[in-house]
Amino acid sequence: MGWLFVLALLALPATASAQPEATVSAATSDGGNLGVTWSPTTTRRGTPAIEGYVANESGSWYRRVRIGVEALDADGRKTGETTVYVDQPVPPGSRVYFVGGVPPGQRHRVSVLSFERFGRGAGP
Numbered sequence: 625m626g627w628l629f630v631l632a633l634l635a636l637p638a639t640a641s642a643q644p645e646a647t648v649s650a651a652t653s654d655g656g657n658l659g660v661t662w663s664p665t666t667t668r669r670g671t672p673a674i675e676g677y678v679a680n681e682s683g684s685w686y687r688r689v690r691i692g693v694e695a696l697d698a699d700g701r702k703t704g705e706t707t708v709y710v711d712q713p714v715p716p717g718s719r720v721y722f723v724g725g726v727p728p729g730q731r732h733r734v735s736v737l738s739f740e741r742f743g744r745g746a747g748p
Contacts, residue, residue: 650736656682658714660691662734667725674732675723680714687713690737691722695729703729707737 649659662676678689689710695703704727714720726732 646734648734648736650739652682652684652686652739653741656680656684656716658682658686658689658736658739660734660736662691664732665723671725672728673723673725674708674734675721677719677721678710678714679719680716683716684741685713685715685743686739686741689714689722689739691724692735692737693724693726694733695727696731696733698730700731702733703727713742 646663647659647661649657652658659679659681660676661679662674665673665675667673672695674691674693678686678691680686691708691710692705693708694705697703706724706726708722708724708726710720710722712720
């Protein structure tokens with residue numbers, strides 16, 4: 625089991641009404657792919673957040689998926705960052721929902737920071 629660090633980055637405006645869903649992906653060591661589809665939202669308290677799905681397009685299970693989120697100002701400078709943790713394993717050929725608070729910003733850049741492969745096929 626090893627960590628795979630990926631430099632898959634995407635920056636889009638963070639206003640829910642103006643932004644379609646965005647997708648980033650990361651290649652896995654078994655030739656598959658972890659795709660992250662996300663969109664901006666707000667929490668019940670009105671603070672910025674992102675929500676979406678991690679889709680596992682491989683034959684292995686993955687866990688400990690970490691999603692990096694950078695807040696950017698209008699000029700594209702980083703004003704804050706956080707990590708959103710996917711709190712459950714992602715089975716092969718399936719997807720898992722996540723949501724997490726993010727720092728306020730004009731735009732957000734999302735990347736798959738790391739994940740861990742374990743098991744193979746139908747169960748961990």
